[in-house]
Structure formats: structure tokens, C-alpha cells
Amino acid sequence: MSNKVISIEIGLQSIKICEVSLKKNNPRLYRCITLPTPENLFNDGYIRDNNRLAMLLKEKIKEAKINSKRVIFTISSTKIASREVTLPPVRISKIQEIISTNASEYFPVDLSHYTISYRILERVNKKDDKKLRLYLLAAPNKLVENYYDLAKLMGLRLVATDYVGNSSYQILKSQVKEGSSLFIQIGDHSSLISVIDNGILMLQRTISYGEHEFQNQLEEAQAEAATSRISYDGEEDIVTSPIDAKGSITDSHRYFVSNVLRILNYNYSINNKRVHGIYLLGNSSDNVAMDELLYKETGITVKKVETLSNVTFGKKLVKELTADSHVLTDYLIGIGSSIDPLQFVPSEVLLKAKRQITINNRIALIVGSLVIGIIITITSYLEYRTSLIDQKTIGRDIDKLIDINELHDDYVETKRLYEQMKRIESLSTSPNRYLNDLISELEDKLPEKALVSTMMVTSSDISLNIRVGDKEEAAKTLQSLKNISYIKDIRTNEITEDNMGNDLKIVHFIISAKYDLLKLEEDTKDD
Structure with missing residues (x-):
């Protein structure tokens, strides 16, 4: 069975689809396409018309010659609540039970309408400080069910529904091997900021300022730098008013930069570690003013991420990567979701799965009973035939061996009791054996x-x-x-x-x- 999977990230302005291998180490990217999101079809993670979107995605996937029948959706929505919690060092099998018991304290909402998932961030094993750091996420059931319905309409098997923050972290944690780094991933209308220390996620925040806002500020700055017309006594004179467009853009970026500074300070206050490098991803990372302003305000080296380590590519994709240096970072979310996705499973889906398991168990029980009945019947028949043969043999020798009847009866009874005890032993287990x-x-x-x-x-x-x-x-x-x-x-x-x-x-x-x-x-x- 092929390990390829279709990874789909649906955004307000674009939909990114890629075919990637489903494995934790060295994911392989085979094909990738981007298409504009139809107007009024998508809003804050929710799909308004599943049928229309399913038809569009099926058509584009077919055109791109993507053949996998499994899919992962990465969800980006402000409706998904997140929280970091700390637990004592318990076994993994106990974590979900603890989360379920204390969920109302973590998320003060009606949890019957939410699906909760978690990620283990870190196991702390210090002498006086042993604990588990968990990243909890609560997603509305209706939001997640949206994507289950979409996968069904597309005729695909849903492997996982991941969260954009987790997809990003899975690929970014291997980009810088040592030290504490801050990654700024600039999206359509927001930017995801992650602080990663030696591969461990320490902090993750979203800023409502993305590529769309960058472009708007650029257009406004260029407009201000255009030629101005001034009239004197009815005569029109042209006066150029050269405004430093770059400086105007820099001023507009200060909202974004101030948020970055706030995150840096907060990270130092809770983790007592300073960031040693800032890494920019996304098309707007080419903005020179942003690059220079971040360095000026933070004093931290700023680099642009154009390649991703630990990612390999299909042969047909190599030419496209050469032609467009942004292909790698554009599909970072899709690649990351294939490494270790979360599992948002709505309660209705779990209930259906449990019902199906119950039905399957009943079918298995009925089939098993029939098989056992057939085996018992055949065994009894064979024993009967054997007994007939034995009886004839004994009949011939009965005059010579008069005591053989008692011996035979003892044998049959002992065998019956032995088989009975074996069946009882196989069906009986009790803790009292200990x-x-x-x-x-x-x-x-x-x-x-x-x-x-x-x-x-x-x-x-x-x-x-x-x-x-x-x-x-x-x-x-x-x-x-x-x-x-x-x-x-x-x-x-x-x-x-x-x-x-x-x-x-x-x-x-x-x-x-x-x-x-x-x-x-x-x-x-x-x-």
C-alpha cells in the first residue's frame, strides 16, 4: 500500500494541495498546486458549501494527476481554543483520562460541543522538577465535522484533521538544530509566530497581520509618493513630492514589530531564555524594510527561510522548485501535517465508530459461534465414527478380554472430563490467582x-x-x-x-x- 497522502490547507484567499509521503522522518513531496479560494465559500475555518468545494477539489486533484485516496486537512480558525497545561509524570494511557476529567477547568465552555486533542510538548525529568508539558486544543464539533463531510463527498478516506500550529511546528522543529529560535510564518491575513528551543515548542502565538495587510500598506505608501498637483491663479503647476515610500512602510510595520517584541519579552519571562535567531517565511519575508526593522528593534539576526531541511522531492517536482524558490515554504503546512498530525475526532464520529465496533463484534460472535458449532459437530461425528470402529474391535475380543469394557468406559469418561476441564480452564480467569x-x-x-x-x-x-x-x-x-x-x-x-x-x-x-x-x-x- 502506498504511503502517499493528499494534504489540503484551505485559506481565505488560496487553497494549497500537495501530495506527500505519510511518515515522521524525511517527508517526500511529490506534487503541489495552489488555487484561489472561491468567493464567499470559506470563513474562519468553516466551509459554507461542501458540495461546491468538493467538486472543485476533485477536479483540480485529477488535473494535477494526484492519485492518493487518503487525505489530511489542516484547519486554521480563531474558533479553536488552545492552552498549555502541566501534568505530573503519568503514563501516556492515563493522559486522556486526566484531560477529560479536568477539561472544564482548562476550557470554560460547554464541552459537549467541542472536540479536544493534545500534543506532548516536553517531558521534564529534572531531579526536583518532573512533569509533562501538554498543548491542549479544543475545536468546535461542527467545524471538524465540516471536514469529515468534505472528505466523504470527495470520495477520500480522512486520515487526520490537523491544526495549523501543529503542522507548522512539525516541520520547523528540525530546521534549526540547536538554540532558541523565533519563526515568523507570514500567511494571507495573519502571521504564526513560534518559539522553538532545541526542537521543543516553547511558545506559539498568532498575530492578525499578514501578507494582505503588508500589500495594502505597500500600495498606500506608493500612492503617497506619487506626483501632487498644485494650482496657482488658475494655472496648473506640477510639483513632485518625493516621500520615502520605504520609510512609510516601515512605520506601518511597527504594529507587527511591536507584537513580535511583546512575544520575545513574554517568552523570556516564562522560559528565562533569549532567542538567538529570527527566521522569516512567506512571500512577504522578501520585504527589506521588515527585515531591517526587526533587526534594528530586536538586535537579533534575521534570516529568510527559502529551503527546508529533511524534506525530499519527487523527480517531477525538481524543475518547479528550481523555477520558484517559494515552493518549499508555501507548502510548509501541507508537508508538516504529514509528519505527526493531531486527531480531532468529533463525538458523533466516535459514537458511530463505537456502534460499528459493536456490530462487528456481534457479527464476529455469530460467525465464531457457527464455526465452533461446525467444529463441534465434525469432532463429534469423528468421535462417533471412531467409537463405532473401537466398538467393533472390542466386540471381536470381548470374550477374551472381558475387563476391556470397564477400561474403555474409564478411558471415555477420563477423556470427557479432561476435555471439559480444558474448556473450563480456557474460559475462566480470575484475579484471585494472585x-x-x-x-x-x-x-x-x-x-x-x-x-x-x-x-x-x-x-x-x-x-x-x-x-x-x-x-x-x-x-x-x-x-x-x-x-x-x-x-x-x-x-x-x-x-x-x-x-x-x-x-x-x-x-x-x-x-x-x-x-x-x-x-x-x-x-x-x-x-
């Missing part, structure tokens, strides 16, 4: 003065009646129980203290806990 290990661990880890007077166990729950000398010893016992393997959810509802006289006290309490089935499964796999 009961001896649990009791041994209780003896090793509980305090010496802790006495377990009774112990009740079921297939899932454990109850311990414990006696100790005082409440301090009871606290130590509770703490020790948390270090016992195979159990979790340790609780006690009441601690009773009885005065036995002569300053002798006995503290009673009942512990309830559950088997840690996940731990048991892992140990079973290891075995």
Missing part, C-alpha cells in the same frame, strides 16, 4: 504491629479488617497499602478506637480496595 502473592506482599509491607483479623475477597473486590495500636500506626498502614501491587482505589470509611484500660488502646478499621486489573493484565502478558 491471592497468594497479595498475601505475601501484605505480610512483607504492612507494619509489624498491624494485624489483619479478617480478609474477604471476590473476583474484583478486597476487604480487610485491620487492628493496630494507635491512629498513627493506622496512618502508616494506609500508606503501606498504597504500595501494594495488584490493588487500587484503597478506601476506609471509619476508624474506631477502643479503650481497653491501663492506657491500652486498639484501633479498628476496615479497608476496601479493588484489584488493579490493568496491572494484572500487564503481568499476565509478561508471564
Whole structure:
């Protein structure tokens, strides 16, 4: 199966489509095209007419001879909320559960209408500071469903819906190997600014000032520098008023530059690291005034990114790259989305998937039952035929071997019991198989003065009646129980203290806990 995928980025002014390999290292770009976004078809990430856009994209993809049947959409929208959070160092399998539990604290909205995804930014393993840095994103369900519907209308299988910030980060993190760098990616109407330190995303912000605003400022500056006409006593005299157009543009850029300075200062305040290089991407990165102004205001070296490292190209694309130096950076988002995209999956899609899994499981159960029934029937028939043959053989020798009947009956019964026990053993598993290990661990880890007077166990729950000398010893016992393997959810509802006289006290309490089935499964796999 080909690993090629179609990556599509839909913007307010243009749609960028590229065919790229779906892999994390050294992505390969095969084909790429750009087409103007039809008027009134797209607004802040939302597609207003999926049928119309699907027909257009199918036509252009066919013309470009792009044959992949899988697609990734990169979404850019102000409706997508983002937040960085810090968690203690937990297992990856627990992260989604923690996020779901605390989602309302991260995003104070009605989360039933949102899809939440996350990216692990960094694992901090310092001696006194161990944590996980996560980048959380919440996208409206209707926004994401838009792209699922579009993929279906195009007849393509949706691989992922990515966020523009993640797509950009995936490709930019490998462009500068060491140090802290600030990347400015100038888009149609906004600019994405990312601070990356040794491949780790430290900060990412969007500024509502892009190529469209740059062009408007350029046209205004050129207009101000044009020839002015002044009249004297009815006579028209032409007076040239040469205005420094470059200087006017520079003044207009100060809003943009002030935002860059604010981001630089904020990054230093939270990360205590200074940026050592600024990198510009996009067509407006050729603007000399912007280049010079950024250097003048920040004192940081400014470079223009025209090539992307770790990206290879199909043979047919080489000529196009030679003719247009901006091809690489123009399709940066499309290339980056193929490396490690996020997964925005709406709740409705998840529900349909669960329903399909349930249907598939039922079908598998029915088919399995039929297969088992056929096998049992064939086995029974074969056993029957074998028994008939055995019976005839025994019949011939019955007079000589009168005791063979008892031996045969014992054999048949033993075989039946053996097969029955094998079936019972294969169908029965219980956590109580680890009961001896649990009791041994209780003896090793509980305090010496802790006495377990009774112990009740079921297939899932454990109850311990414990006696100790005082409440301090009871606290130590509770703490020790948390270090016992195979159990979790340790609780006690009441601690009773009885005065036995002569300053002798006995503290009673009942512990309830559950088997840690996940731990048991892992140990079973290891075995």
C-alpha cells in the first residue's frame, strides 16, 4: 500500500494541495498546486458549501494527476481554543483520562460541543522538577465535522484533521538544530509566530497581520509618493513630492514589530531564555524594510527561510522548485501535517465508530459461534465414527478380554472430563490467582504491629479488617497499602478506637480496595 497522502490547507484567499509521503522522518513531496479560494465559500475555518468545494477539489486533484485516496486537512480558525497545561509524570494511557476529567477547568465552555486533542510538548525529568508539558486544543464539533463531510463527498478516506500550529511546528522543529529560535510564518491575513528551543515548542502565538495587510500598506505608501498637483491663479503647476515610500512602510510595520517584541519579552519571562535567531517565511519575508526593522528593534539576526531541511522531492517536482524558490515554504503546512498530525475526532464520529465496533463484534460472535458449532459437530461425528470402529474391535475380543469394557468406559469418561476441564480452564480467569502473592506482599509491607483479623475477597473486590495500636500506626498502614501491587482505589470509611484500660488502646478499621486489573493484565502478558 502506498504511503502517499493528499494534504489540503484551505485559506481565505488560496487553497494549497500537495501530495506527500505519510511518515515522521524525511517527508517526500511529490506534487503541489495552489488555487484561489472561491468567493464567499470559506470563513474562519468553516466551509459554507461542501458540495461546491468538493467538486472543485476533485477536479483540480485529477488535473494535477494526484492519485492518493487518503487525505489530511489542516484547519486554521480563531474558533479553536488552545492552552498549555502541566501534568505530573503519568503514563501516556492515563493522559486522556486526566484531560477529560479536568477539561472544564482548562476550557470554560460547554464541552459537549467541542472536540479536544493534545500534543506532548516536553517531558521534564529534572531531579526536583518532573512533569509533562501538554498543548491542549479544543475545536468546535461542527467545524471538524465540516471536514469529515468534505472528505466523504470527495470520495477520500480522512486520515487526520490537523491544526495549523501543529503542522507548522512539525516541520520547523528540525530546521534549526540547536538554540532558541523565533519563526515568523507570514500567511494571507495573519502571521504564526513560534518559539522553538532545541526542537521543543516553547511558545506559539498568532498575530492578525499578514501578507494582505503588508500589500495594502505597500500600495498606500506608493500612492503617497506619487506626483501632487498644485494650482496657482488658475494655472496648473506640477510639483513632485518625493516621500520615502520605504520609510512609510516601515512605520506601518511597527504594529507587527511591536507584537513580535511583546512575544520575545513574554517568552523570556516564562522560559528565562533569549532567542538567538529570527527566521522569516512567506512571500512577504522578501520585504527589506521588515527585515531591517526587526533587526534594528530586536538586535537579533534575521534570516529568510527559502529551503527546508529533511524534506525530499519527487523527480517531477525538481524543475518547479528550481523555477520558484517559494515552493518549499508555501507548502510548509501541507508537508508538516504529514509528519505527526493531531486527531480531532468529533463525538458523533466516535459514537458511530463505537456502534460499528459493536456490530462487528456481534457479527464476529455469530460467525465464531457457527464455526465452533461446525467444529463441534465434525469432532463429534469423528468421535462417533471412531467409537463405532473401537466398538467393533472390542466386540471381536470381548470374550477374551472381558475387563476391556470397564477400561474403555474409564478411558471415555477420563477423556470427557479432561476435555471439559480444558474448556473450563480456557474460559475462566480470575484475579484471585494472585491471592497468594497479595498475601505475601501484605505480610512483607504492612507494619509489624498491624494485624489483619479478617480478609474477604471476590473476583474484583478486597476487604480487610485491620487492628493496630494507635491512629498513627493506622496512618502508616494506609500508606503501606498504597504500595501494594495488584490493588487500587484503597478506601476506609471509619476508624474506631477502643479503650481497653491501663492506657491500652486498639484501633479498628476496615479497608476496601479493588484489584488493579490493568496491572494484572500487564503481568499476565509478561508471564
